[in-house]
Amino acid sequence: AQTVTQSQPEMSVQEAETVTLSCTYDTSESDYYLFWYKQPPSRQMILVIRQEAYKQQNATENRFSVNFQKAAKSFSLKISDSQLGDAAMYFCAYRSPNTGNQFYFGTGTSLTVIP
Amino acid sequence: KAGVTQTPRYLIKTRGQQVTLSCSPISGHRSVSWYQQTPGQGLQFLFEYFSETQRNKGNFPGRFSGRQFSNSRSEMNVSTLELGDSALYLCASSLGTGPFEAFFGQGTRLTVV
Numbered sequence: 001a002q003t004v005t006q007s008q009p010e011m012s013v014q015e016a017e018t019v020t021l022s023c024t025y026d027t028s029e030s031d032y033y034l035f036w037y038k039q040p041p042s043r044q045m046i047l048v049i050r051q052e053a054y055k056q057q058n059a060t061e062n063r064f065s066v067n068f069q070k071a072a073k074s075f076s077l078k079i080s081d082s083q084l085g086d087a088a089m090y091f092c093a094y095r096s097p098n099t100g101n102q103f104y105f106g107t108g109t110s111l112t113v114i115p
Numbered sequence: 116k117a118g119v120t121q122t123p124r125y126l127i128k129t130r131g132q133q134v135t136l137s138c139s140p141i142s143g144h145r146s147v148s149w150y151q152q153t154p155g156q157g158l159q160f161l162f163e164y165f166s167e168t169q170r171n172k173g174n175f176p177g178r179f180s181g182r183q184f185s186n187s188r189s190e191m192n193v194s195t196l197e198l199g200d201s202a203l204y205l206c207a208s209s210l211g212t213g214p215f216e217a218f219f220g221q222g223t224r225l226t227v228v
Binding site for chain 2: 035037042043044045046047050091101102103104105106107108
């Protein structure tokens with residue numbers, strides 16, 4: 001079964017600084033997608049960034065970027081110029097069309113942004 | 116474009132009762148998935164419906180069931196509620212094919228007493 005591991009239950013960062021959240025996954029599939037979702041106190045999961053496994057180039061969305069290491073099965077999220085609104089729980093997620101298209105989520109990392 | 120709407124937002128039920136949760140997906144989305152979120156187990160997949168058919172199912176007992184209507188709206192039903200069913204239930208809407216992302220609703224917080 002696919003597993004997604006987030007080894008950092010909590011992280012903190014100073015406002016305007018950079019922070020990296022870690023994620024590793026285990027799969028035997030070659031076709032899959034990886035995601036980072038953010039869940040603020042409002043509870044709504046919001047997509048932060050997405051990466052297709054067949055793409056070698058790391059995805060970037062404004063202040064958010066990933067470091068995708070396919071061979072190492074690693075998918076970390078870097079948040080640059082952290083803002084107070086970035087404070088939330090961040091979930092790494094995996095999905096593959098060969099395993100039912102369901103999302104497999106990590107246990108989450110709670111990010112605190114210090115003013 | 117309206118987002119994913121889940122109703123109700125909060126529910127309190129007694130053990131043994133049954134409950135029905137509703138999810139209206141984004142217009143044009145044919146796939147609706149349900150997830151249970153608890154502090155102990157995290158986010159766990161319940162099932163996915165695509166064009167009114169259950170396409171995939173997670174490892175939950177038969178007390179958890181669902182359905183999808185022709186307008187893609189979905190309902191999830193839990194019968195004979197147990198204390199352990201207390202959780203945030205999230206609905207995710209997507210196109211259902213290709214490298215899709217899922218759009219989530221704000222969830223229904225179910226408390227079983």
